[in-house]
Amino acid sequence: MIKTITYSEAIREGMRKKMRENPNVFILGEDVGEFGGCFGVTGDLIKEFGAERVRDTPISEGAIVGCAVGAAATGLRPIAELMFNDFVTVGMDQLVNQAAKMRYMFGGKITLPMVVRLPAGAGTRAAAQHSQSLEAWLTHVPGLKVVYPSSPQDAYGLILSAIDDDNPVIFMEHKVLYASSGEVDLDMDPIPLGVADVKREGEDVTIIATAKMVHEALAASEELAKDGIEAEVIDPRTLYPLDKETIFKSVEKTNKVVIVTEETKRGSYAGEIAAIISEERFDYLDAPIVRVCCLDTPIPFSPVLEDYVIPNSKDIVNAVKKMF
Amino acid sequence: MDLSNEKLIEMYRTMKKIREFETKAAELFAEGRIPGFVHLYIGEEAVATGVCANLKDSDYITSTHRGHGHIIAKGGDLKYMFAELFGRVTGYCKGKGGSMHIADADKGILGANGIVGAGHNIAVGAGLSSKYRGTDQVCVCFFGDGSTNQGTFHESLNMASIWKLPVIFVCENNLYGISMHQSRHQAIQDVADRAVAYNIPGVVVDGNDVLAVYEAAREAINRARNGQGPTLIECKTYRHRGHFEGDPTTYRDEEEVREWLEKDPISRLINYMLENNVATEDDIKNIDGEIAEEIKEAIKFAEESPFPPVEAAVEDIYTDIVEEVRR
Numbered sequence: 001m002i003k004t005i006t007y008s009e010a011i012r013e014g015m016r017k018k019m020r021e022n023p024n025v026f027i028l029g030e031d032v033g034e035f036g037g038c039f040g041v042t043g044d045l046i047k048e049f050g051a052e053r054v055r056d057t058p059i060s061e062g063a064i065v066g067c068a069v070g071a072a073a074t075g076l077r078p079i080a081e082l083m084f085n086d087f088v089t090v091g092m093d094q095l096v097n098q099a100a101k102m103r104y105m106f107g108g109k110i111t112l113p114m115v116v117r118l119p120a121g122a123g124t125r126a127a128a129q130h131s132q133s134l135e136a137w138l139t140h141v142p143g144l145k146v147v148y149p150s151s152p153q154d155a156y157g158l159i160l161s162a163i164d165d166d167n168p169v170i171f172m173e174h175k176v177l178y179a180s181s182g183e184v185d186l187d188m189d190p191i192p193l194g195v196a197d198v199k200r201e202g203e204d205v206t207i208i209a210t211a212k213m214v215h216e217a218l219a220a221s222e223e224l225a226k227d228g229i230e231a232e233v234i235d236p237r238t239l240y241p242l243d244k245e246t247i248f249k250s251v252e253k254t255n256k257v258v259i260v261t262e263e264t265k266r267g268s269y270a271g272e273i274a275a276i277i278s279e280e281r282f283d284y285l286d287a288p289i290v291r292v293c294c295l296d297t298p299i300p301f302s303p304v305l306e307d308y309v310i311p312n313s314k315d316i317v318n319a320v321k322k323m324f
Numbered sequence: 325m326d327l328s329n330e331k332l333i334e335m336y337r338t339m340k341k342i343r344e345f346e347t348k349a350a351e352l353f354a355e356g357r358i359p360g361f362v363h364l365y366i367g368e369e370a371v372a373t374g375v376c377a378n379l380k381d382s383d384y385i386t387s388t389h390r391g392h393g394h395i396i397a398k399g400g401d402l403k404y405m406f407a408e409l410f411g412r413v414t415g416y417c418k419g420k421g422g423s424m425h426i427a428d429a430d431k432g433i434l435g436a437n438g439i440v441g442a443g444h445n446i447a448v449g450a451g452l453s454s455k456y457r458g459t460d461q462v463c464v465c466f467f468g469d470g471s472t473n474q475g476t477f478h479e480s481l482n483m484a485s486i487w488k489l490p491v492i493f494v495c496e497n498n499l500y501g502i503s504m505h506q507s508r509h510q511a512i513q514d515v516a517d518r519a520v521a522y523n524i525p526g527v528v529v530d531g532n533d534v535l536a537v538y539e540a541a542r543e544a545i546n547r548a549r550n551g552q553g554p555t556l557i558e559c560k561t562y563r564h565r566g567h568f569e570g571d572p573t574t575y576r577d578e579e580e581v582r583e584w585l586e587k588d589p590i591s592r593l594i595n596y597m598l599e600n601n602v603a604t605e606d607d608i609k610n611i612d613g614e615i616a617e618e619i620k621e622a623i624k625f626a627e628e629s630p631f632p633p634v635e636a637a638v639e640d641i642y643t644d645i646v647e648e649v650r651r
């Protein structure tokens with residue numbers, strides 16, 4: 001069945017599908033029950049599955065993640081929601097030192113099928129502690145997979161795979177995209193983790209973008225086309241594992257690369273993607289790889305300032321034009 | 325107490341096994357045959373033993389950096405433990421975990437843990453899982469007095485309490501968080517007092533008296549199995565050795581150490597068994613001989629086992645991805 005639904009609804013419907021299929025899938029997090037989640041993502045799930053499976057927790061992010069680790073280690077498939085990606089800092093020990101390393105430390109004798117959902121990104125005038133994009137911290141840690149969809153269809157297909165995965169999966173969700181809508185085939189097969197999507201084909205430059213920046217990149221591409229520059233826009237969709245082949249194929253064709261993410265530039269995952277391309281496809285490059293990222297500042301509150309530090313389509317157009 | 329002689333002898337065997345394992349580990353470490361760090365459980369054997377004597381194989385435990393005793397008491401195999409300490413491929417974790425990360429999912433051992441206080445949260449998850457799946461499994465969370473100042477301790481007691489989870493929090497109060505005496509790291513004498521804040525029972529017990537520990541744990545575990553929720557048990561005990569092997573322990577005075585050595589839990593159990601005709605000196609000697617033999621065999625197994633192949637370094641991170649080898 002194909003329906004037009006929002007990004008937020010797509011995530012909810014994906015969770016609903018998996019919860020119907022498998023009684024061991026459950027949700028825990030702050031205000032996910034009757035309240036429906038701070039951004040409304042869990043919505044009415046409690047009506048269908050009850051308070052045991054859509055479990056409100058105290059405000060204890062470390063314990064939410066740790067509880068998911070213990071539950072996953074003993075046969076369940078928890079989906080933990082942290083209200084904001086920024087709050088992952090509070091649960092970081094459980095993610096980095098426990099979830100990510102347990103299988104390895106225990107010699108591969110344990111599986112941890114758990115998902116941690118992180119509403120991320122700027123644009124809501126929420127200032128420095130509620131707007132970050134911390135994917136670099138998470139992709140840095142061996143043992144975690146990191147997903148960051150840009151459309152309702154991708155969000156739906158990827159949450160299905162994330163819940164099915166036997167490893168800890170960080171599922172980042174861009175808050176500004178929650179209300180965006182699109183067609184979703186609710187009977188689709190899960191989108192495998194580690195498969196990128198070419199959102200626009202082009203011959204002249206490769207723009208690799210994630211989450212909300214995919215939309216900025218697509219808007220920029222339309223502008224560039226007016227000047228005869230055809231951009232190829234690639235959305236990795238999964239940051240780890242990264243679909244290097246799709247990226248390389250495009251780089252070999254266009255010989256120019258711009259990487260656009262909403263993270264602060266210093267130490268960003270955009271830098272990691274750039275390094276991978278340099279190491280493995282240097283000979284195909286006609287110009288230095290360019291990163292278009294957030295300025296290296298905390299996210300400011302005033303709309304004027306926030307809009308200034310976050311990359312937009314104009315920044316992308318300018319970056320691309322400098323390459324020609 | 326309605327403890328059978330068999331049960332008492334079984335507990336003696338466990339305590340002695342822990343003591344001998346740890347004594348051997350200290351020797352091997354001093355000789356440079358075991359790499360890394362080791363944190364020994366000598367002096368605290370009655371706690372793990374008295375608690376785990378009440379558990380089934382299907383029950384869970386979470387442990388700490390000082391975990392060997394918990395693992396042995398929960399049924400860990402000395403061969404695989406020593407092999408892990410030696411970094412061999414036959415170890416519990418194929419040589420990837422070492423002393424601080426021994427785990428055995430089949431025995432419900434959810435891992436020793438190098439992060440102080442991390443086991444609390446995981447124990448709550450295991451308790452939630454038991455309740456969710458409708459089993460009668462309980463989870464015992466072992467931890468030291470030092471970890472009760474971590475936020476995780478408080479978050480976990482709170483969660484376990486509001487959800488009435490089958491989790492038993494067992495504090496091994498050995499008086500020190502590394503070098504810091506309890507009187508300097510918290511303003512209370514009894515960690516068990518903190519149970520009040522979470523509206524759960526808080527019990528103080530002589531942690532060097534295995535019978536007292538057994539009794540307190542039995543009650544708490546029964547409560548947990550019956551759906552009455554968590555208990556905090558504080559076992560007053562002492563580590564005979566330093567925080568880690570090599571710790572000069574200059575922070576403890578000789579008088580204090582001497583006093584606690586006199587309260588040695590194994591000597592106390594031996595006296596009890598002899599006085600109450602549970603076992604004769606010969607019986608005890610025989611058990612000791614069997615344990616010595618088992619340890620000798622386990623060390624032999626470990627030392628004769630191969631190291632892991634270097635390629636194994638990139639395996640077991642994920643279930644479905646093997647990282648690239650880039651050399």
